[in-house]
Amino acid sequence: MTSTKALLCINYGSPKQLIFSNLDLSPLAKDEVKIQVHFIGMNFPDALLLQGKDQYRPTLPFSPCGELSGIVVDVGKDVKEIKIGDRVFAGGMVYGAARTIIQLPKKNVYKIPEAMSFQEAASFCCAYGTAIHCLKDRAQLKANQTVAILGASGGVGTAVIQVAKAMRAKVIACASTEEKLAYCKAEGADECINYTQQDLKSQLKALTEQKGVDVVCDPIGSKYSEMALRAIGWDGRFMVLGFAAGQIAKIPLNLPLLKGCHITGVFWSTFARKFPNQNRKNIQQVLDWYKQGKIKIRIHDIIPINDFIHAFEVLTSRTVRGRLLMKVI
Numbered sequence: 001m002t003s004t005k006a007l008l009c010i011n012y013g014s015p016k017q018l019i020f021s022n023l024d025l026s027p028l029a030k031d032e033v034k035i036q037v038h039f040i041g042m043n044f045p046d047a048l049l050l051q052g053k054d055q056y057r058p059t060l061p062f063s064p065c066g067e068l069s070g071i072v073v074d075v076g077k078d079v080k081e082i083k084i085g086d087r088v089f090a091g092g093m094v095y096g097a098a099r100t101i102i103q104l105p106k107k108n109v110y111k112i113p114e115a116m117s118f119q120e121a122a123s124f125c126c127a128y129g130t131a132i133h134c135l136k137d138r139a140q141l142k143a144n145q146t147v148a149i150l151g152a153s154g155g156v157g158t159a160v161i162q163v164a165k166a167m168r169a170k171v172i173a174c175a176s177t178e179e180k181l182a183y184c185k186a187e188g189a190d191e192c193i194n195y196t197q198q199d200l201k202s203q204l205k206a207l208t209e210q211k212g213v214d215v216v217c218d219p220i221g222s223k224y225s226e227m228a229l230r231a232i233g234w235d236g237r238f239m240v241l242g243f244a245a246g247q248i249a250k251i252p253l254n255l256p257l258l259k260g261c262h263i264t265g266v267f268w269s270t271f272a273r274k275f276p277n278q279n280r281k282n283i284q285q286v287l288d289w290y291k292q293g294k295i296k297i298r299i300h301d302i303i304p305i306n307d308f309i310h311a312f313e314v315l316t317s318r319t320v321r322g323r324l325l326m327k328v329i
């Protein structure tokens with residue numbers, strides 16, 4: 001296997017700009033693993049990257065998507081932990097995953113536990129890596145504290161619900177429809193708020209006996225950010241995860257002063273690159289919870305890679321519950 005077929009972004013813009021084309025592979029480096037890709041995990045930032053709206057702006061052409069699962073077909077001479085034929089998943093690359101054969105440094109590659117399918121494994125790294133980094137490292141969440149999650153039925157939202165429950169927190173899921181909230185309840189949320197129908201601030205206060213929530217996880221931005229911050233308790237932690245609604249919220253700085261609370265950024269891919277050992281420990285922790293049945297990976301849909309335009313349209317349609325995948329094999 002000296003070549004790969006790669007989805008390539010040749011111009012920033014819509015997914016219609018992508019082409020599916022052959023590329024030669026460079027010789028395998030001594031710390032690299034060559035993987036035949038089976039499934040590619042899709043995350044909201046993949047769509048932002050194509051549009052040139054992400055913090056990263058890769059040199060063109062590049063392959064989108066940052067996580068995958070597959071089978072090892074070759075290893076560099078310094079790779080001892082992973083062998084040809086191993087089932088593996090990989091993540092933390094930001095982009096480059098949407099291809100049939102990939103060569104990656106071993107630090108990005110994990111063996112798939114026996115009970116986990118290729119589909120689940122390709123959905124794992126980004127959403128669950130983000131959720132545990134957010135709640136454990138950044139929010140310092142303790143058992144019995146209250147976590148409110150906006151956009152709770154999405155990929156990151158679902159992972160935050162499950163990781164917060166595994167950490168024995170009380171979870172308030174906030175989303176835009178009753179159908180999405182029923183899904184969140186089934187994932188383990190203790191309470192639900194429909195922010196298109198109910199006042200987010202007063203409902204969050206009412207569900208916490210007016211004390212306010214300990215941790216808000218906000219992957220959506222928009223007007224709901226300030227409403228949720230106004231319902232945070234003393235020493236609360238407001239976690240800035242993303243802006244899926246398209247607007248970066250502007251916050252009056254008197255609010256953190258009056259509430260004695262923290263507004264904290266979460267940027268998993270940069271954390272994973274800067275602190276690979278800490279990230280590996282986090283991923284291992286979530287894998288342990290998976291083996292104990294505390295984490296259940298929810299797959300919304302699996303779309304063949306040849307249908308990539310449709311896959312990216314679904315990704316940005318505000319309908320995805322849990323995770324979306326592209327199928328290579």
Ligand SMILES: NC(=O)c1ccc[n+]([C@@H]2O[C@H](COP(=O)([O-])OP(=O)(O)OC[C@H]3O[C@@H](n4cnc5c(N)ncnc54)[C@H](OP(=O)(O)O)[C@@H]3O)[C@@H](O)[C@H]2O)c1
Binds near residue numbers: 042044127155157
């Ligand atoms: N900081 C990090 O390290 C990190 C890592 C991964 C992802 N992220 C970010 O987290 C956010 C969520 O990612 P995801 O993969 O979970 O996405 P997702 O599955 O598509 O979920 C996004 C949620 O945002 C809400 N939303 C509100 N307005 C929307 C709109 N106009 N279009 C689409 N969704 C809208 C939706 O919930 P409702 O309909 O219920 O409002 C939706 O369920 C993204 O902004 C992404 O960039 C950050």
